[in-house]
Amino acid sequence: MAAEAEKKEVQVTINGTKISVPAGELLVESVKRLGLEIPIFCYHPRMQPVGMCRMCLVEVGFEQQDGSVRMMPKPQAGCTLGASEGMVVVTDSEAIHADRRGVLEFLLINHPLDCPICDRGGECPLQNNTMAYGPSTSRYVELKRHLPKAFPLSKYVTLDLERCIQCGRCVRFTEEVSGDADLAFRFRGAEMQPSTFQLTDFESRFSGNVIEICPVGALTSTTYRFRARPWDIEAGEGICSQCSNGCSVWIDRRSGKFVRISGRTNEDVNEEWTCDKGKFGHEYLNSTERATSPMIRKGDSLVPCTWHEAYEAIVAELGRGAAASLVGTRVANEGMWLHHRLFHQTVGSRDVDFRWTRFLPPASERIGSKLGSPAVQGTIAGLEEAKRIVVLGCHLAEDLPIVHLRVRKAWAKHGTDVAVAYHSPTEAERFASLPIRYRKGSEADLLRSLLFVAVERGATVPEAVRTGLDAFSPEAVAERTGLAPSAIRALADRCGEGCAVVASDALLDVEGASGAYQDLAYLCSATGSTLHFFPRGANSMGAEALGLLPETGAKDTWQIVESATSGAFHSLWLVETDLAELPEGSGALENTPFVIVQTTALNETARFASVLLPMAAPPEQDGTWTSCEGRVQRMKASLHPPGEAKPAWRIACDLSILLGGGTPYFGAAEVMEAIANDSPSFAGCVYSSLPEEGAILDLTPMPTAPLAQE
Amino acid sequence: MSFEVFRDVVKPIVVGFGITAKRLAHPKVTIQYPEERREQFGRTRWRHVLTRYDSGLERCIGCSLCAGACPARCIYVGAAENTDEARFSPGERYAHRYEINMLRCIFCGFCQEACPTGAIVLRKDFELSNYEREDFIYTKEMLLEPVRD
Numbered sequence: 001m002a003a004e005a006e007k008k009e010v011q012v013t014i015n016g017t018k019i020s021v022p023a024g025e026l027l028v029e030s031v032k033r034l035g036l037e038i039p040i041f042c043y044h045p046r047m048q049p050v051g052m053c054r055m056c057l058v059e060v061g062f063e064q065q066d067g068s069v070r071m072m073p074k075p076q077a078g079c080t081l082g083a084s085e086g087m088v089v090v091t092d093s094e095a096i097h098a099d100r101r102g103v104l105e106f107l108l109i110n111h112p113l114d115c116p117i118c119d120r121g122g123e124c125p126l127q128n129n130t131m132a133y134g135p136s137t138s139r140y141v142e143l144k145r146h147l148p149k150a151f152p153l154s155k156y157v158t159l160d161l162e163r164c165i166q167c168g169r170c171v172r173f174t175e176e177v178s179g180d181a182d183l184a185f186r187f188r189g190a191e192m193q194p195s196t197f198q199l200t201d202f203e204s205r206f207s208g209n210v211i212e213i214c215p216v217g218a219l220t221s222t223t224y225r226f227r228a229r230p231w232d233i234e235a236g237e238g239i240c241s242q243c244s245n246g247c248s249v250w251i252d253r254r255s256g257k258f259v260r261i262s263g264r265t266n267e268d269v270n271e272e273w274t275c276d277k278g279k280f281g282h283e284y285l286n287s288t289e290r291a292t293s294p295m296i297r298k299g300d301s302l303v304p305c306t307w308h309e310a311y312e313a314i315v316a317e318l319g320r321g322a323a324a325s326l327v328g329t330r331v332a333n334e335g336m337w338l339h340h341r342l343f344h345q346t347v348g349s350r351d352v353d354f355r356w357t358r359f360l361p362p363a364s365e366r367i368g369s370k371l372g373s374p375a376v377q378g379t380i381a382g383l384e385e386a387k388r389i390v391v392l393g394c395h396l397a398e399d400l401p402i403v404h405l406r407v408r409k410a411w412a413k414h415g416t417d418v419a420v421a422y423h424s425p426t427e428a429e430r431f432a433s434l435p436i437r438y439r440k441g442s443e444a445d446l447l448r449s450l451l452f453v454a455v456e457r458g459a460t461v462p463e464a465v466r467t468g469l470d471a472f473s474p475e476a477v478a479e480r481t482g483l484a485p486s487a488i489r490a491l492a493d494r495c496g497e498g499c500a501v502v503a504s505d506a507l508l509d510v511e512g513a514s515g516a517y518q519d520l521a522y523l524c525s526a527t528g529s530t531l532h533f534f535p536r537g538a539n540s541m542g543a544e545a546l547g548l549l550p551e552t553g554a555k556d557t558w559q560i561v562e563s564a565t566s567g568a569f570h571s572l573w574l575v576e577t578d579l580a581e582l583p584e585g586s587g588a589l590e591n592t593p594f595v596i597v598q599t600t601a602l603n604e605t606a607r608f609a610s611v612l613l614p615m616a617a618p619p620e621q622d623g624t625w626t627s628c629e630g631r632v633q634r635m636k637a638s639l640h641p642p643g644e645a646k647p648a649w650r651i652a653c654d655l656s657i658l659l660g661g662g663t664p665y666f667g668a669a670e671v672m673e674a675i676a677n678d679s680p681s682f683a684g685c686v687y688s689s690l691p692e693e694g695a696i697l698d699l700t701p702m703p704t705a706p707l708a709q710e
Numbered sequence: 711m712s713f714e715v716f717r718d719v720v721k722p723i724v725v726g727f728g729i730t731a732k733r734l735a736h737p738k739v740t741i742q743y744p745e746e747r748r749e750q751f752g753r754t755r756w757r758h759v760l761t762r763y764d765s766g767l768e769r770c771i772g773c774s775l776c777a778g779a780c781p782a783r784c785i786y787v788g789a790a791e792n793t794d795e796a797r798f799s800p801g802e803r804y805a806h807r808y809e810i811n812m813l814r815c816i817f818c819g820f821c822q823e824a825c826p827t828g829a830i831v832l833r834k835d836f837e838l839s840n841y842e843r844e845d846f847i848y849t850k851e852m853l854l855e856p857v858r859d
Contacts, residue, residue, distance in 0.1 A: 116773030116826045117789075117803040150791075150802060226789040226803055229774040255786070 012087040013063075027078035027089055028056055038091055039100060039129045041107075041215045042167035043079035046271065047176050051080040053107070053167045055129065057099045059090040075099050097133070104134035110145040110190060111216065112162045120217030122230035126165065145190060154202035156222050156280050157211060159194070164218035166192050170210035177273070178206040179408050179430060194218075205401050205427070208279035212263055212272075221260060223280055228254040236638025237264065239625045240278035241330050241538040241618040245269065245380075245402045246627025246694070247278055251619045251638040258285040258619070258639055268381045268693050269631065275401035284617070285639065289602045291614035292643025302612060307644065307654070310611050315658050317594040317610070321570025324351035324560045327548060328576035329537025330600075332623025333632065333685075334671040335648025336539065337546045337678075339575060342656045350554035351569075354543040357508035360556040363549065365514070367521045367533060374699035375521070375533035376541070378500055379629045384410045386530070387498035388417045390491065392520065393443045394504035397427040399536050400628060404428060407502065419494045421446065434490055439482035444512030446481050446488065447519035448472035451526070453492035459526035465518075495527040502532045505540070534628040538618075542626030545681060545697055564588035571596065575648060576615060580604035598651060615648055616641035622668040623647065624685060626697065632685045633694035755819045755832035758810055760854045768798050768854065769829035772805030776821035776830050784814035785821060808850035812838055 008023040014031055021030045026049060028038045041053035056078040061071035063086040071088070075096060078089075090096065108130065115121040147161035166185070171194050174183045182204050185192050196202050211221045238251035240261070248266035252259050261282050263274040284290075294310035295302040325343050327336065336354070343352050353360070361367075367375040383389060383406045397404040404427060410416035411431045419434035420426060423442075429435040438446050449472045455461060456473075474485035481488070495501060501524050507517050517533070524531035535541055543549075550556045555563060561579070564572050565587040571594035579585035581604060589595055589608035597609035600617045618625070620641040624632050641647070646654075653665050665671045669687040676682045684695045741748055761769050772789030788807030798804035821830050830853075840846055 114801070116775060117771050117801055121773070122778075226772070226791055229778065231778040232774060 010083055010085040010087070012083045012085075012089060014089045015092055021083045023084060024082035027058060027060075027081050027083060030083050031078070031089070031091055036091055038078045039133050040079060041125060041129070041165060042169060044169055044172070044213060047169070047172045049079040050168055050172065051077040053165065054103050055100065055107075057096060057103065059093055059096055061088040061090075062086050063088060100129075100133040101135045104130055105139070107165050108134070108138065109140050110162070111165060112144060114163075115217075117226075118160075118163065118217035119220040119225060120163075120214070124217060125215040147193070152222065153196070153219070154204075154207055154222075156276060157202055157207050158220050158222045158225060160218050160220065161193050163216045164193060165216050166194075167215055168194070169213045169215065170194050170219055173206075173210055173213055174204060176412065177405065177409075178204055178209070179412075179427065180204045180206075182207075183210070205275050205277070205397055206273060206405070208276050209263065209273050212274075221280075223283065224260040227259045228252075233259065235262070236619065237634075237636050238619050238638055239627075239633050239635040240274070240282075241625065241635075242275075242278045242281045243400060244329075244535050244538055244540055244628035245275075245400050246625055246629075246631055246633055247274055247402055248633070248693075249274060249278065251282075253639055256640055258282060266693050268379065269627065269629075269633075270402045271405075273402060273405055277401065282619070284601065285619065287601065290617075290642045290645070291599050291602050291606065291612060292645060293614060294644065295609065295612040297610045302606075302609060307646075310613060311655060311658050313611050314596060314655060317571055318347055318659070320594075322351075322568060323347055323349045323571040323573065324555065324564065324569050325349070325353075325573040325575065326557060326560060326577045326579065327352065327354040327543065328578075329354060329356075329535075329540045329543060330576050330618060331539060331543075331648045332618065332621065332625055332635070332668070333539065333542040333546060333675065333682075334623050334668045335575075335652065336543050336548050337675050338649045338652035338656070338665075338671060340546060340548045342652045342659070343573070346656050346659045350551055351560050352548060353550050353555075353557040353560060354537070354540065354548045355557055356537065357505050357513070358510075359508045359513035359517075360558065361508070361514070361517065362556070363552045365518070367517065367531075368699070370518060371521050371525050372700075373525065373531075374630070375531060376629055376699065377524075378530040378532055379631070379696065380406050382530075383407055383500055383502070383532070384414055384416075386410060386416055386500035388419070388494050388496075388500070390494050390499060390501045390529070391418065391420045391422070391426075391428050391432075392501055392503045392507075393421060393447075393510070393516070394502070394506045395422060395424065395426050396502060396504070399504040399506055400534055403502065403532075403534065403628070417494070419491055421491060434487075434494065436483060436487050436491055439480065441511045442477070442481040443507060443510040444516040444519070445472065445477040446483070447516045447523065449474050449477045449481070449488050450492045450495070451519045451523045453489050454495065454523055454527050457492070461522050461526045465522050492523075495523060495529045497528045499527070499529040500532060501529045503534070505533070505535045507533075532629075536628075539625050541628055541630055541697075541699075542624075542632070545626060545630070545699060546675070546679065561585065561588045564592045567591040570594055574598065574605060576600060578603045578605050580608060598648065600645070613651055614641075614643060614645035615651065616645045620645070621647035621649075623649070624668075624672060624687075624690070627694070630697040630699050631694040632682070632690065632697055634687060634690050750834040750836075754834050754836075755817045755822075757812075757833055757835040757838060758815075758821070758848070758853055759831055759833045760808060760829055760850065761831055762855050762857065763800070764858075766857045767800055768804060769827045770805045770808060771799050771801055771803050771827055771829070772808075773803070773826065775824040775826060779820040779824035781818060781820060782814045782816050784811040785809070805850060808853060810848045810853065812846040812848055813843065 009020045010023045038056045041055045057075040058078040060076045061069045069088045151159045153159040171183045175181045210219050232254045233252045235250040235252050238249050240247040240249050247270035248264040250262040250264050261279045263272045265272045293304040296305040411418050418432045420428040420432040421436040423440035452472045474488035572592040573596040575598045594610045596611050598613040598615050600615050620639045622637045626632050649671050676686050681697045774787040777785040786809045789803050790806040
């Protein structure tokens with residue numbers, strides 16, 4: 001029905017101009033079509049209108065049969081009134097201006113005018129609206145309301161109750177968008193205040209967003225507090241590199257120093273939201289523990305040296321024996337590709353890997369080569385169109401918070417049926433119509449059993465997969481999974497045409513992962529569901545698409561670590577990898593004579609370095625990033641790398657020249673052109689033609705091992 | 711002595727000295743700077759001073775409005791939060807760094823106009839020469855008025 005209403009257009013007259021708008025469209029939105037504006041505080045395009053602030057008052061009337069216009073006796077709230085046939089709207093009359101002045105005067109009665117010390121001052125909707133529509137002076141001489149200033153609502157959010165204008169945006173955000181419903185209004189009237197129940201901490205994965213949507217300075221960021229004023233700030237277009245979601249963000253800097261992250265609108269990825277991991281997780285950029293200068297080992301200590309000395313040492317040592325490389329996922333496509341090429345072609349080692357899950361599918365076992373279709377078959381925005389969503393075996397809000405928001409939006413806005421299966425409570429259970437909690441470690445059994453049910457229902461799977469499937473009926477695995485057979489059957493029934501199955505590579509960490517992820521893939525292909533098997537590492541998808549994987553016969557991450565521990569390698573090259581953090585890591589580092597640590601931070605691993613190469617952090621370099629849905633997005637350099645740090649692509653480029661056989665690149669754009677020449681899927685990603693919202697890679701694998709032949 | 715010499719040499723000298731002799735009776739305009747100093751006009755705008763309240767607290771709240779108003783972009787303000795143990799100004803916020811690059815300053819006085827607390831004012835000290843370029847960056851310590859007894 002909603003779709004029908006959207007299609008119907010109605011004629012409305014706005015300030016004397018007739019236009020046709022969708023029936024029911026809110027007047028605040030309709031006037032934008034004419035380039036007009038209705039001032040707002042409480043209205044937010046992504047949330048339900050409530051009409052709390054009364055700032056959006058407009059005069060509304062209706063055309064009568066005889067052609068005259070009958071105006072309503074009182075002004076109406078433009079944010080709650082939908083357009084209907086023959087509506088006449090006046091946004092610019094003398095009476096409306098008087099109303100707006102009146103509303104602002106009321107709002108300012110209790111608003112302290114401490115704009116000079118308020119972090120919102122300069123980018124504050126209340127300031128802007130007062131400047132544009134408000135009275136020029138105050139008539140209020142009485143005592144203002146006094147409430148606690150700078151109340152820490154959580155680790156990240158500071159609440160100044162005096163400044164609150166009670167618009168309810170934050171409360172509605174937690175109820176409608178993030179879904180944790182942590183905030184609510186206490187008390188009534190002038191005393192009304194947003195707060196958590198029982199005055200507990202505001203615990204949310206998305207608390208940072210309320211700072212940005214607050215139309216006044218009531219909710220401000222604790223980390224950004226007093227760091228800068230808006231006119232001190234320059235913003236750079238960035239991509240968040242905390243997880244693989246690839247959210248668009250603004251990277252705000254002051255005098256070249258990072259100050260904060262703000263959400264940047266990208267309808268296809270994060271809309272305008274950020275998660276707390278992204279918004280508050282970039283403080284490392286200002287850390288004093290950053291690697292700033294190349295260092296070389298002299299005896300027991302690492303001493304700073306020049307880039308040339310560091311390169312000389314690497315050139316001298318790399319040829320002396322077997323070499324392997326482990327790459328972290330926080331490296332841009334350009335760096336990944338050049339590093340891979342350097343290692344493959346110049347150094348001549350095939351032992352390169354970027355994956356860090358417990359189980360690492362070998363080349364022939366990957367979903368792509370097994371199924372002939374990619375592991376991620378849909379987009380994040382596409383989840384809204386799914387009829388049903390099954391979140392399987394992952395803590396989605398933890399692994400990919402913004403995908404979780406999209407799943408929740410699909411449920412909240414389109415009524416999508418959501419099923420969740422995980423071993424612990426997750427946020428998604430709150431809205432799932434089928435929440436399932438299996439016993440931890442029984443993922444493999446559950447997936448086998450789901451495949452069993454699918455086959456039972458008539459789905460076809462290859463013979464090799466069918467073998468031994470009969471032992472996994474829901475009844476048989478009930479004990480191990482702790483689930484009623486009916487629950488498993490119900491979950492399996494959700495899969496099918498129009499169903500999006502969302503999982504993360506956390507599934508590769510579980511016991512029996514070697515079978516589990518394949519069963520998941522077969523379950524999806526057999527039932528016709530769309531598989532979204534998202535990797536979690538920032539640029540994992542890019543690394544995979546660029547082939548930064550061991551080929552058949554080469555060593556994968558854990559084999560490299562194991563061999564290094566037994567001293568099989570002469571040199572080990574670690575790119576943005578804190579290997580020493582892993583229990584098996586220090587053994588590998590101790591037993592390798594020559595360790596190259598290419599890193600942004602002076603972490604534990606840096607202590608083992610023979611040569612340390614300082615690397616620029618993601619926002620400090622030009623580059624493209626491939627998100628979990630295969631979207632390649634451009635991140636522009638917003639900050640300067642500390643000291644002498646260089647981007648990964650430049651380090652790889654320098655060394656391939658020194659080792660012989662490399663072509664020099666003069667910018668990241670040139671590297672991307674070379675990538676596009678090398679692999680056709682990146683053809684649309686050259687900087688000159690890459691769209692602002694990014695381009696989705698076609699990751700359909702080459703048909704090497706079709707399903708039927710197995 | 712010919713007539714020409716009298717007309718072209720002697721007469722101008724005599725006339726010239728005559729003017730000088732007449733002026734000797736006028737009051738003097740020049741002063742013996744730097745021993746003597748002239749009274750400045752009331753609205754003279756020279757060296758900036760960060761003023762204090764009578765209580766000794768700084769007026770500056772680190773709001774950076776002066777930096778925003780500055781057409782030469784020569785002011786840098788770094789703000790921090792007052793605590794009960796270390797209180798510099800009334801309210802929550804104070805300037806822990808306040809710097810003016812006097813080489814770039816054009817003494818327009820917009821900072822003074824923008825200041826919501828009247829903290830930054832341009833006073834009459836005009837002797838701002840120095841030997842090193844770096845010395846023209848006036849720090850908060852240099853700008854801040856000493857505490858009055």
